[in-house]
Amino acid sequence: MSEESQKLLLKTSFKSVKTIESIYTGGKVIITEDAKYLITTLNEDIIVTELDTGKQVHELEGDTEIVTTMGVKPDGKHLVSASRSLFLRIWDLTTGESIRTFKAHEAPIIVMDIDASSTLVATGSADASIKVWDIDKGFCTHNLKGHGGVISAIKFHKYNGKWYIASGADDCQVRIWDLQTRSCIAVLQSHVSVVRGLDFSADGKFLISGSRDKVVNVWDWQAKELRATYPIFETLETVGFLEKNVKLAGKFGKNWQDADIFYTGGDSGLIKLWDLKSGKLIKAQEPEKNSKHTISDIVYIQKTETLAAITNDQNILMYSLEQKLERTKQIVGYNDEVVxxxxxxxxxxxxxxxxxxxxxxxxxxxxxxxxxxxxxxxxxxxxxxxxxxxxxxxxxxxxxxxxxxxxxxxxxxxxxxxxxxxxxxxxxxxxxxxxxxxxxxxxxxxxxxxxxxxxxxxxxxxxxxxxxxxxxxxxxxxxxxxxxxxxxxxxxxxxxxxxxxxxxxxxxxxxxxxxxxxxxxxxxxxxxxxxxxxxxxxxxxxxxxxxxxxxxxxxxxxxxxxxxxxxxxxxxxxxxxxxxxxxxxxxxxxxxxxxxxxxxxxxxxxxxxxxxxxxxxxxxxxxxxxxxxxxxxxxxVTLQEQEDELKEKEELLIKEQELQNFMRKKDYLNAILLALSLEQPFRLLGLFRQVFEARPEGDDSITGSGNVDKILAELSLENLEKLLGYIRDWNTNAKHSDIAQTALHAILASHTSEELVEIPTAKELIDGLLPYTDRHYQRIDDLITQSFIIDYTLSAQK
The missing domain is CATH 2.130.10.10 (YVTN repeat-like/Quinoprotein amine dehydrogenase)
Structure with missing residues (x-):
């Protein structure tokens, strides 16, 4: 059919083949280390999306409470999520199933971090405590107390073979915890507002902390000394280090190769890159025209050298480091009303x-x-x-x-x-x-x-x-x-x-x-x-x-x-x-x-x-x-449906012709199966009558043909259910009840109660037959017994 004539075909059928839906309503966003999945929170649920295609992989159903934070193992196998219900849930990212749930804190978990070995998760709560958990075994290994307020930032750190945790809170303190001795080894005080970001330099010697007091502090955390304070001139929500990269240095100049560079994001809505030694601004992204958004978090995707800015208007904006912070992609998290x-x-x-x-x-x-x-x-x-x-x-x-x-x-x-x-x-x-x-x-x-x-x-x-x-x-x-x-x-x-x-x-x-x-x-x-x-x-x-x-x-x-x-x-x-x-x-x-x-x-x-x-x-x-x-x-899909309907009619005609041929040849097996698949009870009734009336002399089969008895004994559960339904209907008419009860006799003689009880509607079908059996059916006791056994078996199963 030509496109023009197809256009003139009156449209009567449509199907929804695709949707563009919201995937993010605010909160934590994760991009896995292999840059394969984007994981976002949609109200109380978590959405896992393929980053390249936008295809939804999993919708992890929440517990009716808002998700407060989450983290993914570096190996990408498990996701850990926390909600206002105070429970911590472990999800298998392959299957999308929840494999463990346990209560973690006495107040909601605000931040979490997972260590590089994919073994431990550290959770910081509004109850001012930090706990460390073994993810696979689900038990608490550490309970660290000392902060005087809500934990607002947390970071694992491995240095000289030992594990440490840095934490920040709204008491304006940064604390360093030694996981071997389970003690706080440093309290770093300089900020005058809540600490929102923490990260360690590549050599592990320096710790940076970003706060809503608009400064980044550089700490020699072992010496417990403040080495520098850099004014950023905006309320900060996130800070982090970039890896040293020779390829990038070739594009930006040698200072990139030698410098420790950290990024910041906050209420200016811009990603900014800074030199750790001098505190100078190296590069800031070009402002988006008339944009009013702020940055709530930045995800550093090391594999693709991309910084993803999470904005307060629920968008995820990707900026390429190789292209000097040019915007290369954007993912809309939430559309609000589409007008x-x-x-x-x-x-x-x-x-x-x-x-x-x-x-x-x-x-x-x-x-x-x-x-x-x-x-x-x-x-x-x-x-x-x-x-x-x-x-x-x-x-x-x-x-x-x-x-x-x-x-x-x-x-x-x-x-x-x-x-x-x-x-x-x-x-x-x-x-x-x-x-x-x-x-x-x-x-x-x-x-x-x-x-x-x-x-x-x-x-x-x-x-x-x-x-x-x-x-x-x-x-x-x-x-x-x-x-x-x-x-x-x-x-x-x-x-x-x-x-x-x-x-x-x-x-x-x-x-x-x-x-x-x-x-x-x-x-x-x-x-x-x-x-x-x-x-x-x-x-x-x-x-x-x-x-x-x-x-x-x-x-x-x-x-x-x-x-x-x-x-x-x-x-x-x-x-x-x-x-x-x-x-x-x-x-x-x-x-x-x-x-x-x-x-x-x-x-x-x-x-x-x-x-x-x-x-x-x-x-x-x-x-x-x-x-x-x-x-x-x-x-x-109007044309497609019309073509399918035409095809169905053609197939039906062919099958009906085949049915007539089988009946003519007395090929009862194929005739019965075809009549059942065509859902033609009247044809089936005629077929059973034909067999019954053509019974050879001396034949001791139930239906009039040993082959037909055998066919009824070997029917699938689906066909058996269908046939019993037809027999129940035939049995209500005195003209057909003899054939109906003969077919029923053959079924009861060749199937046990255990087999019949497997039929989903067995009870209704047998009960439906009982009122009509006293007319012709010589083995009514069998039927009543079957009904009783089915009743008993069903109640035992419950």
Whole structure:
């Protein structure tokens, strides 16, 4: 079937084939030493994801309490997690199963560290104590007390063959513990705020401590001396050393090869690298434009020489040391509400999403990698794309609309997504935006200030996109009496439509901005409007739970679609304008056939409002997203299902022909098995009657054929269950009860009670036969005995 005719096939079946979901809601993040897995906390659960592919490997179900911290053995075999329930759990990372749970402290565990040999885990608690545990055997080896507050940092250290632990707390102290003597050998005091990070230098002689007092202290921990205090000028959340690397030194200069370099992260939201000897700043990452995030932790991935910054807005931003702290990848942990989406690229390979944040998120549909586009300084509410997917426009609460040039084939991240201009002029949030359809010549915006603006984009240079470009507004009109929720441009670029909370949709002339007509009829606000790709009609969806189609000639309502149980937030045309797809606050996506007014399919995989819809160009996929932070990809399987149905019918015809052939040849074994697989009880009854009535003289078989007796004796449990069900039904009719009870006699004679009790519904089937057996059945005692034995066996099993 050609793609065009496939497109015109009315769509009736969809299946959810993929989802983009939240994997991180704050807290500890781990990347395993082999850089294979990303481990994050999602509320009370733990998600294990393949770092390269984004594929979820395990969802480790929590104990209904928030996970406070976790750690992974360096060998990658086990994960240790702690939650507010005060329990410590050991997980097998291969199977994803919990293998041990035990209570660890009298208050929640705040920090933990696992030693290099993958044997011990040290836990620091809010009860001011530190405990060391043997992970595999599950017992406590050390209980270290001395701090006067919540333990906030902890680090194992092996030096000259001995094991030590460094700990920091909100009593502002750093303590060193000798695990051999189980005693505190040093109390290092200098900080005036909670200690948030600890690490030892490569030679093991120096300890650095980072605190919220905005300084890093360098300690000679054996001499118990403070060697240096470096002001970092930001509240610190993490510090750590980088390994000395000759390869990196070649890129950054010799000072990298000789220096001990440590990193810091905190409320500036920037990763910074410092020289231990001089305390000088060697390198800081370039700030993300208009970003307001802070860094809560940094994960150093030694294998790939990458620093992963964990931000307070639940993103994981990867910066390459080899590329001088350039951002190379970002993983979005939590999407919040997804309020708008659009496909991008020539082949719709990417998906742009507006998600209650100031950054535009662009997902690779295949790998689920995500790029964050910084520019707005308040939440993005709406977005639209050009016909070719190379230009995206975003409308925001910051009263502006921004243009983005998209070049997905470019390997340079800076060039792939580039700011191409800002539209400034509205006095309130810009809540709706639409680009011209035929070319990139204009765009229309609608705002909470109730005005619409036409922006001239004819002088936009797509080859040399410039963020400083400021499109001119050629006209501004007061359009509605309440907020404007939606704008769409007609396929011919001559008209555009708006929908508002004032319950109306309006049609406007693009060139002059004059009002052409008003569509009145909805009883609540209009959330979305879309032009048909082929007819002169407009579809609107509303808070009154309906979708309406309007004539653009006389602005009358032609059709109303009712079926959603709450506000209908989005609508779009499908199948060359013959169908509609809608999404609502009831969490449902519905596909409608316009000609018949019928709902052809209901897609249900959301738990909250569905705010956004996008249809791929070839219409093979519909994407829905909403308040549950989930993006669902729905595949059109109508053609596939029709082909499967046709194939099933053909196979059924062939099997029925085979059944007739077997009966003609008196091949009872294959005939009985085929009749059971075809689920044709009437054929089976006829077959048993045929055998019974054709009994040869002197035959002492039960059914009339020794072969059939043997077949019944060797039936599988599944087929036996099916046949007993048929026998029960036949037995209720006096015409068939003789055959039914003959078949039952053969089954009871060849199967023990122990065998019958293995059938899941044995009790119901035998009990169902009892009321009808006194009519013809000469061995009713056997059946009652079987029923009693089954009762007894089942109760014994319980």
């Amino acid at each position: 708008d989406i659009a496909y991008l690229g020539d082949n719709d390979t990417h998906l742009a999403a507006a998600t209650n944040s100031a950054q535009l998120r662009v997902y690779n549909v295949e790998t689920q990698d995500c790029d964050l586009l910084y520019g707005h300084d308040d939440m993005i509410i709406s977005l639209d794309r050009s016909k070719d997917g190379t230009l995206v426009v975003t409308a925001s609460k910051d009263k502006t609309a921004r243009l983005w040039k998209i070049d997905l084939d470019n390997s340079d991240h800076q060039e792939r997504f580039k700011g191409a201009g800002v539209c400034i002029g509205h006095t309130e949030s810009v809540g709706a935006v639409a680009l011209s359809q035929k070319s990139i010549s204009f765009m229309i915006t609608g705002s909470q200030d109730r005005t619409i603006k036409y922006w001239n984009l004819r002088d936009l240079d797509m080859d040399d996109a410039d963020e400083e470009y400021r499109p001119k507004s050629l006209y501004t009109h007061q359009a509605h009496e309440k907020d404007i929720n939606t704008i769409c441009v007609a396929p011919n670029d001559k008209f555009f439509a708006t929908g508002s909370q004032d319950k109306t949709a309006k049609l406007w002339n693009v060139d002059s901005g004059e009002l052409v007509g008003t569509m009145k009829g909805h009883k609540r606000g209009v959330w979305c409007a879309q032009f048909s790709p082929v007819d002169q009609v407009l579809a609107t969806s509303s808070g009154d739970k309906t979708v309406k189609i309007w004539s653009l000639k006389d602005f009358t309502c032609l059709k109303t679609f009712e079926g959603h149980t709450n506000s209908v937030l989005r609508v779009d045309f499908l199948t060359a304008g013959m169908q509609l797809v809608s999404a609502g606050s009831d969490g449902l996506v519905k596909v409608w056939t316009i000609k018949t007014n019928e709902c052809a399919s209901t897609l249900d995989n959301h738990t909250q409002k569905v705010w956004a819809l996008a249809v791929r160009k070839d219409e093979k996929y519909i994407v829905s997203a909403g308040a549950d932070s989930v993006v669902n990809f729905w595949q059109d």
